[in-house]
Amino acid sequence: MPSIDLSRYEKKKAAKPSNKEGEGGLIALFNKDISFGGKELNDKKKEAFYLELSSLLLAGINLKSSLELITSDQEKAADQVLFKTIQDSIIKGGALSDALQGTNKFSLYEVYSLQIGEETGKLTEVLQDLARFYQNKIKQRRKIVSAVTYPCVVMSTSLGAVFFMLKFVVPMFGDVFKRFGGHLPWITEKIIAISQVLENNFWRVFILILLLSAFIFSARNTERFRQLSSRLILKIPVVGNLVQKIYLARFCNSMRLLINARIPLLRAISLSKQMIGYYPVESTLQKVEEDIMQGKSLHQSLQQFSIYPSKLIQLIKVGEETNQLDYFFARVSEQYIEEVEYRTSTLSSMMEPLIIIFLGLIVGVILISMYLPLFQMSNSFQ
Template sequence: MQRFAWTGHSSQGTTSGTIEASHASAAAEALIGRGITPLTIRAASPSGDAGGGGAGSGSGGGDAMTTLRSWLPADLFDKKVDPVDLLVFSRQLNTLLRAGVPILRALMGLQETATSDKMKTTLAEVRRSLESGIALSMSLAQHPRVFDNFYIALVRVGEMTGRLDEIFLRLFHHQEFELFMRQQVKSALRYPSFVVSAMVAAIVVINVMVIPAFATVFQNAGVTLPLATRILLATSRFTLDYGAFLLLGAGAAVVVLRAWIATPEGRLRWDGWMLRIPVAGKIVRKAMLARFARSFSLSLKSGVPISQALTVVAQTVDNQHIARRIDGMRESVERGESVLRAAAVTGIFTPVVLQMLAVGEETGAIDELLEEVCDLYNNEVQYELKTLSAQLEPILIVFLGVLVLILALGVFLPVWDLGRTAFAK
């Protein structure tokens, strides 16, 4: 037995460790059985470090560079692959494989015709890995920013079943669905984002330019100002005196919030809060259920066992709160409980999903019924997104009305009082 140092992806994020196996492929299979998608597997030295490392007596400059890289995000200067490029890649590879083109020749052709430099580089590295004898799924797993866990898991199933062409067609439809959902969300949030941005800009302009002009007049009048006016003057003065600190504080708060969300505990709490937001929470929940149903159905249709399919789905659901519940569902299934009972205990599924799972277990057609669940919630999410602007419009109108009321009371009440005083004299 040999010891290997590995890094991989699980439902909790990136992880690493060591494992004993007869060879690297056996180590990869053992990690996959644990629900971990391996990224790198290297022979470990007797001390437990990964083999192949050079002597540690390098210059101090190298140590400084390593320290700097550890502080910076790994993908700071790394260009992302556009989802459309990956969508086209899946469709073209399906066509080439179905036509009988060998995988290496197909990848070479796709590399030459790719419009994205990042995609060209990725395909070149995947092709070199294949030429060195590494399986396609393992070659793709070395590029987690391009191919996610769900993509890699289905490619691995295609390798085992000899149906890679069908797998890439299913991945194409899955990516098409995901891209459509993202576009719907962006379209729905465009109008509310514009209105909120305009309100924030208006508040800043009023506090910095408008109210200071009135402040001089009010102070010279020597009269008692209404409460609303005093609030406006104090807010404007605070903005002028501490505006830079407010911007720095807001920027620091965003950085701290993102760092906290990047932690496992912070991401879990944040995703749980996202499901409880008054208007958007129900849309997020329905979208997650649609994604769960589609991913689970696609995995089962591709021949993935139920427990492994749940592991894959937990890694691909973009919500750690739901992913933890799906992990618990997988553990219950592995203990021998039915899928229906395991799903009911999680508390995240609606009665519609539970009824479909019950019928699916009785008829042996869980994959087909889950696909209907996906279509159902997909249609509901589309309707919710189309009416999102109408749902947010009353809230925005109320905030805008309150803002106008405060400004009107704060500016015009003292002007009116001054006018009455002048007429009285």
């Protein structure tokens, strides 16, 4: 295997700052395919590019001709310009990794993986690994989104119906009851009071929500906000454990990809830290780098952090002892992905009837509270 000059990579890292895929919290959990004005190419396009390029190279087509075919196949003008830029760089004698880095549309871990693939003669294998990585990432995200879509739609529709009743229907009944006078049932008085609070403070609450949303949007990238939000989410029952496993699966998958590309362990950890973008994992990897430089093994450094389960630590220990870290990272990643998919589907199946029952009870209480005075009045007339 040819020797690899890591000092070259350090210089390039300084010249091209990393671009994180996303921040912690629920926004990062879904990690959308479409990036509105985002710097990097979205995951779906990356997967298609790596898959098609690896297939063409395996078919015996040279890199220049493969890029010509990929460029001509692009439907959007912006994508054609991007891949034409990459193609022109290759024609001038540049390496594929340098061409991708020059566009600022690909992350450092992709660039380094391709550099190692080019130097070791395993470019096609690295391209296939990158394609599988994004394929699994997109597949996982789609399953999570499909699992939570129906409960979210039901919840939003039902809350909209409750809001409509409290804002418009209940005040109408309240005016009617005032005209008749008399003593209203306790539950009716409470529902009317809630409706009046909503009506009197609607715009205040609306403006408060807008200000809170603006604050979260502006502070979402600060270290303090990311630390607090991730800590809060991890404490939520069921959801916290699910989020933890999603990012641990992503961490293991990225480590598998980088180690399989023969990137040194320290560099793989550094790139994974930039790639994950999840504070509880990202913050620990800085300490892990320092520990490894001082002679500690990877599993010894990871076991001091609670975010990493003991089972993961033991498997990494076995991987270090047998020199098969990439294999064990792959196994753990697959296991976590399967567990996440099972839990999201189970959670979705449990949430649907619970949401319907809960919101049905709320609507039922509102209706009963509005009709109770009518029943009382009808009994008094008899």
